[in-house]
Amino acid sequence: MPVLRTEAIALGRTDYSNSSQIITFYTRDYGKMHTLAKGFKRSSGRYSSKAVDLLTYYQILFIKKEHSSLHTLTEAVLQNNYPTLRNDLDKYYRASCVAELVKEFTEENDPCEPLFDIVINTLDGISTGTNTTIRLLAFEIKMLKVLGYLPEWGRCVNCKTGIREMTEVHFNAKEGGVLCKRCHVKYSNGIFVPAGAILIAERLADANFQKIERVNIQLSICVEIEKMLRYYIASILNKGLNSWKYLTVS
Numbered sequence: 001m002p003v004l005r006t007e008a009i010a011l012g013r014t015d016y017s018n019s020s021q022i023i024t025f026y027t028r029d030y031g032k033m034h035t036l037a038k039g040f041k042r043s044s045g046r047y048s049s050k051a052v053d054l055l056t057y058y059q060i061l062f063i064k065k066e067h068s069s070l071h072t073l074t075e076a077v078l079q080n081n082y083p084t085l086r087n088d089l090d091k092y093y094r095a096s097c098v099a100e101l102v103k104e105f106t107e108e109n110d111p112c113e114p115l116f117d118i119v120i121n122t123l124d125g126i127s128t129g130t131n132t133t134i135r136l137l138a139f140e141i142k143m144l145k146v147l148g149y150l151p152e153w154g155r156c157v158n159c160k161t162g163i164r165e166m167t168e169v170h171f172n173a174k175e176g177g178v179l180c181k182r183c184h185v186k187y188s189n190g191i192f193v194p195a196g197a198i199l200i201a202e203r204l205a206d207a208n209f210q211k212i213e214r215v216n217i218q219l220s221i222c223v224e225i226e227k228m229l230r231y232y233i234a235s236i237l238n239k240g241l242n243s244w245k246y247l248t249v250s
Contacts (some may be wrong), residue, residue: 011099031111035073082127097243121209152177174236197224
C-alpha cells in the first residue's frame with residue numbers, strides 16, 4: 001500500500017476510539033478524503049503532528065487503501081492554523097461555512113486544484129482581512145464557478161434579454177438563472193433580486209483575491225447577494241447549511 005503526500009485542509013472529524021478519530025480532509029491532489037487518525041486525539045505539545053485541528057492547513061502523509069474509502073493518516077505537519085479564527089466568532093463561523101460548503105459540494109477522490117486554491121486563499125483572507133462578508137460571498141460564487149454550478153446572470157435564461165435591458169429581474173434556481181419580468185410569469189417560484197446585486201455578483205466571480213479586500217459593496221447589496229446565494233445553494237443541495245444559522249451580514 002503506497003504512502004502518499006499532499007496538502008490538505010481539515011474539514012471535519014468524528015471520534016473513532018478513545019485515542020483515534022476519523023478526519024475529513026480536502027486535499028490538493030486527491031480531493032475530499034476520509035482518514036483514520038490513530039492516536040491523533042492525544043496532543044503532545046504546540047508543534048505536535050499528533051493533533052489535527054479543524055480549519056487548519058497541513059501537509060499530510062497517508063496510507064492509501066485500495067479497497068476502502070477510509071485511508072490511514074500517518075503524519076500531519078502544520079502549515080497554517082489561521083490563529084485569528086479561534087479568537088473571533090464571526091471569522092470562525094464564516095470559515096466553518098467554507099468547510100461545510102466544500103464537504104457538501106464535493107465527492108470523494110475527485111480533486112479540483114482551483115477549488116483547493118480558492119479555499120486556501122479564502123481562509124487566509126477571512127483570518128487576516130477585515131471584510132469577512134465579502135470574502136465569504138466571493139468564495140461561494142467562485143466555488144460555484146469552478147464546480148460548474150454558476151447560474152446564468154448576464155441574460156434572461158428564456159428570451160436572452162440582457163440584464164441591463166431588464167426593468168425587473170427575478171432569479172429562478174430551478175431554471176438556473178435570471179428571468180426578465182415578461183418571462184418570469186411563465187415559471188413558478190423564484191425570487192426578486194435587484195439588477196445591481198446580480199451585476200456585482202458577476203464581478204466577484206472573476207475578482208482577484210488580492211483585490212477583494214479593497215472592494216466596497218453596500219450592506220444592502222451584500223444582503224441581496226447572500227439571499228440569492230442561500231436560495232440557490234439550498235435548491236442544489238435540497239437543504240440549508242447548519243452554519244447559516246450563525247451568520248449575519250455585516
